[in-house]
Amino acid sequence: MISIRSQAAVPAYGARVIKIPEAFARGTIDREGDSGARWVASLPGLVTELLEQWSCLPDGPIMHGEVGIVVPVRREEQAAVVKVSFPHPGNAWEPAAFEAWRGHGAVRLYERADERFAMLLERAGSQTLAGLPDDDEVVRITGLINRRLAVPAPPDLPRLRDRVAQWAESLLQDAADFTDALPKPAVDEAVATLRELGTDQPEVVIHGDLHARNILNAEREPWLVVDPKGLVGDPAYDGGTFLKTYGPTLLAKGNRDRDVFRCLDIFAEAAELDRERVRRWAHYRAVESALWRRRHRYVRSRGSAAPDRLTELADRLVQVFSSPQNTSLR
Ligand SMILES: Nc1ncnc2c1ncn2[C@@H]1O[C@H](COP(=O)(O)OP(=O)(O)O)[C@@H](O)[C@H]1O
Numbered sequence: 001m002i003s004i005r006s007q008a009a010v011p012a013y014g015a016r017v018i019k020i021p022e023a024f025a026r027g028t029i030d031r032e033g034d035s036g037a038r039w040v041a042s043l044p045g046l047v048t049e050l051l052e053q054w055s056c057l058p059d060g061p062i063m064h065g066e067v068g069i070v071v072p073v074r075r076e077e078q079a080a081v082v083k084v085s086f087p088h089p090g091n092a093w094e095p096a097a098f099e100a101w102r103g104h105g106a107v108r109l110y111e112r113a114d115e116r117f118a119m120l121l122e123r124a125g126s127q128t129l130a131g132l133p134d135d136d137e138v139v140r141i142t143g144l145i146n147r148r149l150a151v152p153a154p155p156d157l158p159r160l161r162d163r164v165a166q167w168a169e170s171l172l173q174d175a176a177d178f179t180d181a182l183p184k185p186a187v188d189e190a191v192a193t194l195r196e197l198g199t200d201q202p203e204v205v206i207h208g209d210l211h212a213r214n215i216l217n218a219e220r221e222p223w224l225v226v227d228p229k230g231l232v233g234d235p236a237y238d239g240g241t242f243l244k245t246y247g248p249t250l251l252a253k254g255n256r257d258r259d260v261f262r263c264l265d266i267f268a269e270a271a272e273l274d275r276e277r278v279r280r281w282a283h284y285r286a287v288e289s290a291l292w293r294r295r296h297r298y299v300r301s302r303g304s305a306a307p308d309r310l311t312e313l314a315d316r317l318v319q320v321f322s323s324p325q326n327t328s329l330r
C-alpha cells in the first residue's frame with residue numbers, strides 16, 4: 001500500500017491516513033503519466049476533504065476499479081461509499097445516470113462533487129453477478145436490469161447517435177493500422193451497424209459499461225448496478241457491451257459457439273429487445289474490442305506486442321458471429 005499522509009488541516013478526519021491501493025496507483029500512473037501521478041498524490045487529501053464535507057467516517061478497506069477508488073464509509077448509521085474517479089471526460093456522466101435512475105436498478109446517489117469527479121453512493125454488497133454459477137441466470141438477470149435502466153433520458157447526458165461517426169472513424173483507422181487482424185467483411189459489417197443503427201436512437205438512458213462485475217448484490221433489490229458511463233440511446237447497445245465480456249468468458253470456459261447465440265436469445269428476451277439489434281451491436285462491440293485490444297497492447301509495449309489471450313478470445317467472438325457455419329444460429 002502507498003501511504004500518503006493528508007496535508008489538509010481537517011481536525012475531525014485529518015488524522016486518519018488514507019491508503020491508496022498500490023495496484024490502483026501504479027495502474028493510474030502507467031496509463032496517465034505525470035498527470036496521473038499528481039492526481040494520485042492529491043487523492044488522500046481529496047478523500048479527507050470529501051469525508052468532512054459529507055460528514056462521513058471511513059468504514060473498511062478501500063476498493064478500486066481501473067479508474068476510480070471506492071472508500072467504504074458511514075454517515076451516521078448509513079452505509080455508503082465515496083467514489084472518486086480520475087478526472088477524465090469519459091468519467092463525467094456517472095452522477096447524471098445515477099440521478100436519472102433514482103435508485104431503480106442502481107445504487108442511490110446521495111451527494112455529488114462534479115468538479116472533483118466524486119460521489120457519495122449507497123453501499124451495495126461485496127458479491128458480483130459474475131460469481132453466480134448459473135450462466136443463463138447471469139444473462140437473464142443482466143437483461144432484466146438492462147430493461148429497468150431504460151428510463152427517459154435527461155437532457156444533459158451524451159447521445160449515442162452523436163458518437164457513432166467518431167466510432168466508425170476509429171474502427172476504420174484501427175483496421176487500417178492492424179491490417180491482418182480481422183477479415184475485411186467483419187470490419188465492414190461493424191461499420192454498417194454503426195451507420196444503420198446508430199442514427200435511429202430512442203431517448204432512454206443506457207449504462208454503457210454493463211458487465212457482470214458492475215452488478216452487485218444488495219438488500220433493497222437483489223442486484224444493483226454501479227459504474228455507469230451514462231449514455232442515451234438504444235438499450236440493445238448494452239446487450240453488445242455485456243456480450244463483449246461475457247462471450248469471451250463463455251468461450252474461455254469451453255462453451256460452444258451455439259451457447260453464445262443462446263446467451264443472445266436469453267438477453268434479448270429478458271431485456272424485451274429485438275434480437276437482431278442486440279446481435280448486430282454485439283458483433284460491432286466484438287470487432288471494436290478485438291481492434292482496441294491490439295491498439296492498447298501496441299501502445300503499452302511501444303510497438304511490439306503479439307496478441308495475448310484476451311485478444312485471441314475477442315477474435316474468437318468475432319469469428320463466432322461471422323463464421324458461415326453459424327449462419328443458421330444467427
Ligand atoms: N456502491 C458500491 N457499493 C459497494 N461496492 C462498490 C460500490 N461501487 C463500487 N464498488 C466496488 O468498487 C469496485 C470499483 O468500483 P467501480 O465503480 O466499478 O470503479 P471503476 O470505475 O474504476 O471500474 C467495484 O468493482 C466494487 O467492488
Ligand SMILES: [Mg+2]
Pocket residue numbers: 065066213214227
Ligand atoms: Mg467497474
